[in-house]
Amino acid sequence: MDATDKKSALRRALIPFALAQFICSFAGSNMNVMINDISEDLNTTVAGVQLAITIFLLVMAALMIPGGKLTDRIGRKRCLTLGLLVYAAGALISAAAPGLGVLIVGNSILEGIGTAMLIPPVYILTTLLFTGVASRAKAFGAISAFGGIGAATGPLIGGFITTAISWRASFVFQAAMVLLIAVLSRRWVQDPLPPDPTRPTDPGGAVLSALGLVLVVSGILTADDNLWLMLGLLVAGAAVLVWFFASVRAKERAGRSPLLSTALFRNRASNLGMITQAAQWLMLMGTSFVVAAYLQVERGYNAIETGVVFSATTAGLLLSSFAAERFARRRAQRTLIVGGFVITVVGTVLLLTLIYASDSVWAFIPGLFVMGFGLGGMLTPSVNVVQSAFGEDLQGEISGLSRSVSNLGSALGGAIAGTILVAGLGTRPGTAYALAMGAVAVAGAIGLVAAWFLPQRTAPVPG
Template sequence: MAEKVTSGRPSSALRRVLIPLALAQFICSFAGSNMNVMINEIAKDLGTTVQGVQLAITLFLLVMAALMIPGGKLTERYGRKRCLNLGLAVFGLGALISSASQGLPTLIIGYSILEGIGTALLIPPVYILTTLLFTDITSRARAFGAINGMGGIGAATGPLIGGIIATAISWRAAFGFQAAIIVVIVLLSRRDVRDPLPAEPDRPFDITGAALSAIGLVLMVLGILAADKNGWLMLGLIAAGALVLVWFFHTVRVKERTGREPLLTMELFRNRTSNLGLVTQNIQWLVLLGISFTVSAYLQVVHGYNPIQTGLILTAATVGLLISSAAAERLATRRAQRTLIMAGFVLTTTGIVLFLTLNAVSSSKVWAYLPGLFIIGLGVGAMLTPSVNVVQSAFPDNLQGEISGLSRSVSNLGSSLGTAIAGTILVAGITKTPERSYALALAVLAAVGLAGLAAASFLPNTRPATPAAEPLPDTPHPGAKRRDGGLPGYTSPEGADKRTATPDPKAD
């Protein structure tokens, strides 16, 4: 049974629960950001290429995007604590396999597939358990602030910590670090984390929808990755992926018409403002991860920087992102969400242009990298929260869980597309020199950023009455009632408090 909180401050027992949940978010964010600084080291050690490592990174992000919503659904059927433990086990196994990799296929199995599946299984329970256990709105907001703060620290310090470990020991030790953190989380969660609600083994699960959505997304991203090898193969894979996704949406409509529960409700796609917000979210993560991959590869391959040097240079973007993210809530009370999103795209594109300009003048000087990266970080940090707010505020409370899961999947899909597009340009041989290939990749990402600016310009120019926070990711299907009569993820675990409230946490 969950512990009630009425004072706004969690009890010592709930504070202990928060530690493993926050560590779980930290390590997943760390895993998504630390690989870029080890591209060269991994490629040399495994006898592969930068493109091979790019494939592993892209697939990791893609597996998360494809499975995050199904992962959230499974928590209803099998229980949140069980899914958390399973996700931790799969993630830890993937980290161990990755650390012992002797070739690219093994790295893909360990990192891309197993760690991707593990993340999709364990992240939804982290946020759902927090919602269920912290029943007071104020204490819940503080809990999510702590969890997302650790997520931000993991993403921000991933390149630096990964670079230090890879330089001092080996890139393999970075995966050993991940496995060690997983062991700590398992021990802490076993002692302190309890699931306040029973599993619902009879709850229906849309297996067909989960499979079709995953296959469609995978085929489309693989099509982009195949662009440098065979144009017809690229078009064929993308077309096949589009057809599978059309099939997926058809099955969703059929299930809704017959009264069955689909993976997603079509209502999520009928709101113009939300659709535009999802487009901006996807483009933001596409640009961010594309830039991170391109700049990391450029520093290592062209200039020969080691992982720790690369991580230190990328810290300029991290500082910019953290500064603007910290000011996001205050800015949301003073400026319209559309204004903040458009300003973010303008800053990000300006940062890319500045990075290219300064490198054309003095590409061998470290100082030439820093101003552009800092401005890119400022731009991305300024628009991430408003884009999610736009999407989240477009729906009533009973759809907050589903739109949060869709929002997170769209963001992860953008991340995988960013590395896929940037990596494909780098190895396609479009230009005669490596330096021009990296410049072209960044120029393409700047053009995509301008497309995001155009999409943002169509958003309504309204300001929220109160500061909106980013959504609770990957909560269960909110349209179905629990046995206690409440909406899943938004009620008191005891069922005594029947109030529902818009979630306060920030999405990772």
């Protein structure tokens, strides 16, 4: 294969990778505009829909690390295909769900498991196939941009489908997209490394890491109901995670292979980069849920009207994503991430202040646009900082850990900001909205501090 054919093959492979990240991010945000429709159809509440969304994001976060390890054992392409099929099955079950319980099984559990199986192979294969620094950065840029676009357009596309047909049709759309990706990946994706069935796994570590994350997020979700239960779950979750990390160290000392290598946590740039990733997705998903729920429950907007409002986020994100490659050649990645957080926090402040200055829906537009612009400019640099910090031997583990941290940020966005808002809906909606967006702004400030301390050597990406 000559150089031209190789470049063409890589471009084709990038299409299913980008579409896979798009649909998984889309799934995390499109339900936000269906809150009223799902609540009425399934005879549940806003809190019930919030629970389904949060469980979906949490399952992804909890299983992403084991999913990364599984790719090495059964093969990256096979893991990608299996993940896509599990996801499609979950989407079809969700489309036919007669109640909240079945919706949680299909959307939250099966789609979450499918995502945890298919996303790590996307990032590992991208790292293995795109070997040059510049080409790899561009590939990660395209995938990350499609992920951000999926999350930003989820409310718009989901709102259109829900209003024109039904909320159930949105899940049929997801199943159709996923099956298309499966066909494209089968034709265009090649795994450069053979699977290693003898590669050791760590089931005990997988259980501990998943249980710890579940307990922490569950504690946040119970904050409105029982303070002591919340504290108990948070303490239990923290204790399980400490147990997990202690077991990792013990297994490494004994010469056994743990779920994660402690080497992943010794790199300053990677650690700070993962904090910025978590903060970015917390802000995006937290804002998406809070604004969508507020518009529907308190302002009485339908799905398509709510989705149209979120087109401002989509526009901002698309604008900065398209310019991301040019930015990356001119500025250090640290600079782009710091600037992105500053812009995004400004957008949060606009959402907090302008909503009180006017009762018009247009008051949401400036803040959502600015947030989208800030997020679009820093999603890719954060991924590059983390993935490029390690060699090929650790790509499976760092890909799983990186995606787990990002999805944990998404889950925390829905859990923290969503719980604050849901607790006040119907009684003090304006105050609840302000407190929820305040929590999002705090996450942005934490991300900004982490970005500020990134090493200066995160240089511009070569052209």
